[in-house]
Amino acid sequence: MDLELRPGTTDDHAEILRVDGVAFGDHFTEQDAEDALGAQPPQFTVATVADQIVGVTGHYDFTMTVPGGGALQVPGVTWVSVSPVHRRRGVLRALMDRQVRDFAALGVPAAILTASEGGIYGRFGYGPASSVRKTVLDRRVTRLVQSGQKTSGEVQVLNAEQARSVLPELHRRWREQVPGALNRTEAWWDHLFLDREQHRGGMSAKFYLTHPEGYVSYRVKEQWNDGIAALQCRIVDYVISSTDAHAALWQVLLGMDLFESIESHQIPVDDPLPFLVNDFRQVRTTAVNDGVWVRPIDAAATLAARTYPVEVEAVIEVVDPLLGDRRLVLAGGPDGASCRPTDRPAQASFSLAGLGSAYLGGHRLSTLARAGVLRCDDPRLLSRLELAFSTDRAPFYGTAF
Structure with a gap:
């Protein structure tokens, strides 16, 4: 098989849609194509x-918040697909390696992605760095324990046009607080507000509840059981920046008498809701999956971009079979960090995926050490590194791509 790789162009979009559609079981309409590739298309490699396109990968440019409130400019890898009749022939490996080398040539510190399958991307150096859970709540028997505070007075119900002018700033303030959170461009917001009926999963158009320090968007599925209301609410976007906003928005949601259940994939694993309601068990986690994956490319720049809650200094080896292993001395603390090459002996060794999994604070280093993706022979240093890589909030990316 004579495989060639090249940058994708706008002339390739029809073929890219064909390959991706077959791979994911989708038929793209002309409207789908315009929505996906019109105002803000990804940058493709095919x-x-x-001369026939048999595989594709692409990326969007994001700003990702890192622990301590700083930011990394990262490509978000997307549209990864290979024609079913060209699989198991090295096409995906060639695409992913080419993409990483291109990122390295551009000086990109790290790349991110979200995975349709959990077993694909570890071999390319990506590590699962955050978690996403499905939360289901029985609204009929759940109430806020402090509901008497009447905090819901600051919540407004907005239509889509009103929400379009308010949500971006609320989202910006939220994402600057949350490690792993991603920015949204104006074109991205325009796309979200298209809210095409064929993408609603049989549910309503989005409703918007806003507060000066956050918002929730949701859909409703109408359901009646022999005349008894049993509507289902699905939270689509969950952006809450303060304790007051959290209580106020949930007071409104839990007061929707026709709702039987409220479910979402957007409530972070460390959300305080279970501790604020009358019955802890009613906030049920029915599934936990990987969220954003991180692949360090310039490990030194990536490590230096975040802060660390305790002072730490260690020589870290980063094993990268594609771009070459690195030995770095990391010195960091609450006020900043530096990371530079060194010839000193390594005190800890990370696989690429292991460092990616550790970077945002979503996984304990002792867990990674037990899994063998991190090696550190000094238990005291491992404990210190674990504290240094910890965060006060669980990472959450919040924007599907």
């Missing part, structure tokens, strides 16, 4: 055989 694999061809005899």
